[in-house]
Amino acid sequence: MKITEVETDSTTLAEVLVKHGIEVRKGAPVVAVYGRDRDILRALRVEERPVLGISPPGVDAKLAALELREVPLLAEFVFEIIDVIRLEAESGGQRATAINEVALLSAEPATFVRYSLYVDGAFVFNDMGDGCLISTPIGSTAYALSAGGAVINPRAHVVEVVPVNSALRKPPHVFPSDVVIELRDVKSRSDVYLIGDGVEKIKYRGVAVVRKVGTARLVTRVQNFQQAAGLPPSALLVKKIIEERGPLAASEIAALSGLSPRTVRYALERLRKAGLVKSIIDPTDPRRKVYMA
Structure with missing residues (x-):
């Protein structure tokens, strides 16, 4: 589009x-x-x-x-629309919405949470730890990834339950996106909350239900592979180095590739216009940029 x-x-x-x-x-x-x-x-x-x-x-x-x-x-640029799962958590008549994940967490850091996981009314497991996440594919590269979850293709119609620092070493579980997830028998020394995308917060009361409530529509950019096919060999080399070793500064790319700084700058501009690389300010040195795929 x-x-x-x-x-x-x-x-x-x-x-x-x-x-x-x-x-x-x-x-x-x-x-x-x-x-x-x-x-x-x-x-x-x-x-x-x-x-x-x-x-x-x-x-x-x-x-x-x-x-x-x-x-x-x-x-x-050419764009496409991806339908991304929208979750809703409900407990005690309150609701929170999420695109990335719903987190079940204690109000006090480093406080254990015990809970039971049910899916479509069937018992799955008991666990205790820092809590758990119910993540969408879009959210699988966010909090869920740092908690040990898998990276899921954003077009997949699934949700992922990721225990956070499970004392019982419970692994992540993946379910079809249309299931109803319940968190029951939650116990902790402090209050427990359900938090959508880190901002929408409701207090856990008795039982929590998390389910898909439709989809949102995210516009993403389609990589121009036709332009990539027409890139000069120097640009293809730079692209490969960035994919394998990035993020890198232009000077680092020149050192790794053996190309001249001028050639590297030209290659980076071609790659940027093709939508194959992007740059950010180097967080360790704000005077320069680094490039990533």
Whole structure:
């Protein structure tokens, strides 16, 4: 798909979009969000229209389709829409919505939580530890990954239950996305909460139910493989080095590849325009950029 008109509440983004021929209006078929992953997640939790994430320069937002400085090339990009699972957690009449994950956690750090997991009414396991996560495929590269979960293709129709620091060494479990997950018999020395995407919080009361409540629509960029096929050998070499060793600064790429700094700069520009690499400010040295696939 091509994008020609959007709605956005960011004046900064609106000015840049209009400058480069993209119509900005209320009620447009696509909602453009300028910011970090948390801002894109906020829109996905409530918005039924496709959400296009655009990140500030140097910000590595995994859900963003492009950076602000790439807006001049927007007409050259091809986009697609991925339907991502939207979860709802309910306990004691309160509800929280999530795109990444629902977390069952104690209010006090380093406090054990005991719980029982049921799926579609059937007992699965008992566990105790720091809690557990019910993650979507989109969320599998976020908190769930750091807790030991698997990386799941965002198009998969599944949810993943990931115990957090399980004292009983319970492994992650993957279920079809249409199951009803219940967390019962939860016990802890402090209050326990269900937290959606790290921001929507409700108190656990008696039993918690987590289920899919539809989908959100995330706009992603399609890599231009036709352009990649036409890249010069130097650019293909740089691309391979970045994929295997990145993130890397241009000087580091030159040292690893044996190419001249000028050739590396040209290759990086070709790769960036093809949507095959992106750059961020080096967190260890804000005076330079590093490149990643």
